[in-house]
Amino acid sequence: MICLSFEAGIIREKLLSFYASVSVQFKLDIVFTLCNLYTYIFMLDLKTFSPCQYSTKMVRRDFNYKVSIKDLIESYNVPHTEIDLIIVNDNSVDFRYYVQNGDIIHVYPVCPIQGLAVATPLLHLVPPISDNPLFVVDVNLGRLARYLRLLGFDCLFCNRFDDATIANISSTTQRIVLTRDRKLLQRKIIRHGYFVRSNIPKTQVKEVLSRYKLHSKFKPLTRCTHCNGVLKKTEKQKIIHRLKHLTKKYHHKFLICPDCTQVYWQGSHSKHFKQLIDEFSEITGG
């Protein structure tokens, strides 16, 4: 899986030929080839990206200044959080690498890659996440946050969070940023982040569950969908004054959020919750 150095005049044709010859699972989302002050770039369209589907286009740009590989990649709107491997001249490098004229650079997304032969040990750039990942969700993804809370995942969300706040929360608490804002993910202090492709909330849930392999980690009805608080059992007598007549008559087991005092029970709304949980389980094969 190595691009050879070609003479500048034929490099475009060679790269296109190379790209056409490799099987889908080996294709890269970005290939930079720097030669004679020109950069040839195969660029992934993040809107259509999935680990198994690649679309590429090639552009050419002048290259005559010092630039880090992180900045070069992100100049094409690919956030560093989407990149797991960078191979420069057969060596695995990190984002601090400064691009040299003539480098052959392959940039791999976060997905399983087989058969990659390099001279140095692979330097994976996406840090490992904990078994119980925490999230901080951007302001325009409120329904995604509520769905993930419904499944039991810890999701901070506040419609007053600005980008700096979200970045700081992520950096200091190791929370994964979920956003549709590429510029937010380009902030250096964010190490854990995911660019949400879809604008459909249920599809967004599917993306996050797949990306972080969460389908076996559902803990439904353990977290408040309104505020992210951890639900606790409560005695019926303590909240009976807040219940409507039929709820009072037919239901006996209740949960309460200690933070916002929202009360939950096995009633009609939990039936709706169960339908959603079943739907997400089907989507992810869990």
Ligand SMILES: [Zn+2]
């Ligand atoms: Zn709450």
